[in-house]
Amino acid sequence: MNARASMLAVALAAMASLFGSLSSAQAGVFDDDEARKAIVDLRTQVKQNDEASKARVDQLAGQMNDLLLPLRRSILDLNGQIEALRADVAKLRGQNEQLARDLTDAQRKLTDQVLALESRLRPLEPQKVSLDGKDFQVDPEERRQYEAATGLVRRGDFAEADAALQAFLRRYSASGYADSVRFSLGIAQYGNRNCKDAITSFKAFIASAKDHPRAPDAALTLANCQADLKDVKAAKRSLEELIKTYPGTEQAKAAKERLTSLK
Template identity: 35%
Template sequence: MRRLTLVCLMAAAWAATPAHAGLFDDEEARRQIADLKAKSDARADQQAKSILDLANQNQRLAEEVANLRGLLETLIHKQEVGDKRAQDFYLDLDTRLRKFEAPAAAGGAGAPAEGAPAAQQAATPAADPAREGPDYEAALNFFKAAKYKEAAVAFSAFMQKYPGGQLAPNAQYWLGNAWYAQRDCKKAIEAQTVVTTKYADSPKAPDAWMAIATCQQEMGNAAAAKRSLETVLAKYPNTPAADAAKQRLKK
C-alpha cells in the first residue's frame, strides 16, 4: 500500500509539472509582449515628435523664403526705379548737350580740314546733319521704348554710316548703354572704350568711364572699377561724372 501511495503521488507531481510550465510560459510571453508594446509606443512617440519638429522647421523655412522673396522683389523694384531714373537723367542730359553742340556742328559741318590733301578731302564725304539727326533720334527712340536689342542694331548702323558725325560720340555711348541694358557687360565695355579713346574730348567720355566702372563692378573686378573711377577724377575733375565717381569711391 505504501508503495502504491508513493507511486500515485509521484504520478500526480509529474502530471502537474507541464501545467506549471505552461503557466510560466504564458506569463513570460505576456511580459515580452508588454515590453514590445512599450518599446513600440516609445518609438511611435519619438517618430511623432520628429515629424512635428520637421514640420515646424519646414514652416520656418517657408516663412524665411517668403521674407527673402519679398526682400528680393523690393530690391529689384528699387533697382528698376533707379535704372529708370538714371536713364531719364542721361536722356535729358543728352538732349540738352545736343542743343549746345548743334551750333558748333552747323559752323563746321562739311568743312575740310585746313591743309589736308585734296584727294583726302574728296574721299571723306561730309556728314549730312539733315539725315544724321533723324537717324540718331530713331535709334534713341528704340532705347527710350526699352527696345534695347533694336537700339543696339540702330546705333551700330548709325556709327557705320556717320563715323565722323557730330552725334557719333553720343551714338557710341548709347550703343554701350544698349548692350548694358541687355546685360552684356563685355560688349558694353567694348563700346564705351571707343568713346573714351576715339572721342576722349567728347562730353560723353566721362560718362562712358562711369559706365565702364559699373560693368567692371558687376563682373566682379573691383580693382578695375576703382581705376576707372579714378580716371574720371583725374581726366574730368569738373564734371558731374567726377562728383558721382567721388561718391562711389567712398563706398
C-alpha cells in the first residue's frame, strides 16, 4: 500500500469515529429531554394529586364540620340545661333546708303549745286520792272544796264548816269524800252545839260507812250528843251498840266507862 492510500484510510477512520461520536451525543440529548418531560409530568401529577387530596380533605372537613356543628350545639344546649338543673337543684336544696328549719320551728312551737295546754288542763283533770283506806278519783274543784270545808272544821269555824259541808254534799252527793264529809259535818254540828243535827249526821254516816275507820268515833260522839240532850236511854243504847260492833277498840273501852257514868 502506498502512502496516499494509507493516509486516506486514516482519514476515513477518523471521520467514521467522529460521526459515531455525534450520533452518541445526539442520542444522549434525546434521553435527557424525555427524562425532564417525565419529571415535569410526575411533578404535575403529584401537584394534581396534592390538590385533589387537599380538596378532598377540605371537603371531608366541611362535611365533618356540618356533622359536628349540630353536635356542638346539642352539647352546648345540654351544658346549658345541666347548669340550669344545677341552679334548680341548688334552689330546691335551699328551699328544702328552709322547709326543714320551718318544720323544726313549727314542731317546737307545737310542742310548747301542747305543753302549755297540758299545764292549763292538768289542774282540771281528775286526780287520784287515797283517804281512809279508799282510792278514788276527784275533780280538782271537788278536792278544793272538800279541803276548804274540812279546813274550817280544823280551825274551829263550825258554823261556816256546817254550811260548807252541806253545800258539798248537795253538789257532790256521790263523791268519794262523802263519808268523810258526813263525819266532819257531824263534828261541826256537835262543835256548834247543834246536837240534834249532829245526831242525824252521825247516824247517816254510820249507816253508809259502818266499816269506816272513823265509825267508832262517830258512834261514841253520837252517844255523847244524845247524853247532852238528856236522852240517856238512847245514849246507853248507842254505847252498847258501839261496844258490840267495835269490840276491842279504844272507843269501846271509853263507851264502857261512859255507861257506868250514865244514870
